Amino acid sequence: MSDSLTKSYEKKKDDLIGKLLDRGIFKTNDHQLYELSLSELEHTYKKLSQAN
Structure with missing residues (x-):
């Protein structure tokens, strides 16, 4: 990945973790948030948002 894509990916992950x-x-499924991929974090956040 290019440097700007990597930064963008990490920023999105950091924002969702926050x-x-x-x-x-x-934690989710016995994993710390920082261990999850961006898509796993997005899925977790979307599921949580829909529950509320």
Whole structure:
């Protein structure tokens, strides 16, 4: 990946992790949030948003 794509990917991951942490989510399926891929984080956030 190019440097700007890597930065964009990491920023999106960081933003989603922050949003999940704000909602009190620290782990999902016995994995720490930082271990998850961007798509797994997006899925977790979307599922949480739909539940509320």
